[in-house]
Amino acid sequence: MRRINEPAVGVLDVGSFSARLVVVPVDGSPREPVLNHQTRLRLDRELDVRGRLSDRGIAAVTAAVAAGMTTAYRHGVGDVFPFATSSIRDAANAAKVVRHVAGETGVELRFLSGRCEAELTYLATRRWFGAEAGPLLVLDIGGGTVELAAGCGDQATFARSLPLGARSMTRDWLPTERVSAKQVAGLRAHALDVVTTALCAADVDAPRVVGCSKVLQQLARLAGARPSKCKELRIDDLRAWIPRLAALPPSKRAKLPGISRSRAHQALAGAIVAEALLTVAGGKVAICPWSTRDGLLLTLQDRAREKAGSRVVAA
Numbered sequence: 001m002r003r004i005n006e007p008a009v010g011v012l013d014v015g016s017f018s019a020r021l022v023v024v025p026v027d028g029s030p031r032e033p034v035l036n037h038q039t040r041l042r043l044d045r046e047l048d049v050r051g052r053l054s055d056r057g058i059a060a061v062t063a064a065v066a067a068g069m070t071t072a073y074r075h076g077v078g079d080v081f082p083f084a085t086s087s088i089r090d091a092a093n094a095a096k097v098v099r100h101v102a103g104e105t106g107v108e109l110r111f112l113s114g115r116c117e118a119e120l121t122y123l124a125t126r127r128w129f130g131a132e133a134g135p136l137l138v139l140d141i142g143g144g145t146v147e148l149a150a151g152c153g154d155q156a157t158f159a160r161s162l163p164l165g166a167r168s169m170t171r172d173w174l175p176t177e178r179v180s181a182k183q184v185a186g187l188r189a190h191a192l193d194v195v196t197t198a199l200c201a202a203d204v205d206a207p208r209v210v211g212c213s214k215v216l217q218q219l220a221r222l223a224g225a226r227p228s229k230c231k232e233l234r235i236d237d238l239r240a241w242i243p244r245l246a247a248l249p250p251s252k253r254a255k256l257p258g259i260s261r262s263r264a265h266q267a268l269a270g271a272i273v274a275e276a277l278l279t280v281a282g283g284k285v286a287i288c289p290w291s292t293r294d295g296l297l298l299t300l301q302d303r304a305r306e307k308a309g310s311r312v313v314a315a
Contacts, residue, residue: 003076004034007308009300010080012068013293014109016043016087016143016167017262019064022293023077026304030124030294037071039064042262043087044143044167051092058100061088066105081300084109086144086165112292114145114161120295122149122156125210127298128290137199137207139277140291141215141270143167146195146277147292150204158202162194166215166263166270174269177249184246187269191276199280209278211285212292214263215270220287221258222267232286235278242271 010023023035041064046057053061065082072080088097089111102108112120121140129136131153138156140147144165149156173187211220216233223237245253245268254264263270278285 005076006034007304008034008077008079009297009304010035010072010077011293011296011300012065012072012080012082014061014064014082014084014088015041016085017041019061019068020293021068021072021080022297023072023075023080024297024301026301026308028301030290030297035072035075035077037068039067044266047087047091051090053088053091053093053097058097061097062101062104065101065107065109069105069107079300079304081296082107082109083112083296086114086142087167090144112296114147115159117142117145117292118147118149118159118161119156120292120299121147121212121290122151122159122295123154123298124290124292124295125212125288126151126154127294128288129208129210133208135204135207137202137204137209137281138288139209139211139216139281139285140213141166141211141273141277142213143266146273148198148202150202150207152204158204160198160201162198164191164194164273164276166266166273169269169273170266179246179268181246184242184268184272187272188276191273192279195273195276195280209281209285210288211274212288212290215266216274216285217287217289218258218260218263218267219271219274222256232284233274233278235275235283238271238275238278242268242275245271 007026008023012021019039021037022033024033046054098109122138125138135152137150142165146162146164148160150158220233250265253259253267254261259267
């Protein structure tokens, strides 16, 4: 097994659908990882009616963390930040999950606040587009929450986390396979109200609106029909798909362009939340492939370089 001999940092991102290890050189780019390992999960199936992760779900998370960290160690990478997203963070028994994983693997999963996730997503987006992009408004639809961030420089001056995640809204508003027009209208009104209130506080003039999440990437693919046209999502194209998604069960949504089988059940809720965001944010969003994980990798790289520089100065 090839060892990574150059200084490197890594992130083990434990989410609802997978636990993914990504390692990049300290002086490299998240675009070009030197190690990438993924273990599939389906934690959305392991939450009970009280919001508790089942014993089977806890065992799956434990095995995934062990596999990811073992892979890193075998390649000679010790600087890995293990964090869990809202699928574990917001579980009613999150503390039990962390204790069990730590007891079995020696690895303590960490949680990032919604605000911190928003700030990291903004950082990743700013690095992707560069300073010449001007003011940015960044939108990230996750499973449990939606993160919003805005600013004109390297750091976000506005960051919010909203309880509008695609998985959560599916559970709370669209729990059945057959969805009524009343249910769709109810979620539309709720999402628009929450988003309008939140974005009123984003004091950034004429920002470039950017979307960073699998949800928005898949919706852009769906609305654009061809991969070459998936660099932005327009509200008119999205709005035309909402009644079509509502008319289909998840099994048939999974056959549509861009909609993965694992996310098909929450595609409608994701589309409705995206519609609310685009309604308030100006009608279209550019798609960025980087998100929270990449922002965290960039932050770890920055810290590693600063630490190395401090050692050089001290010497």
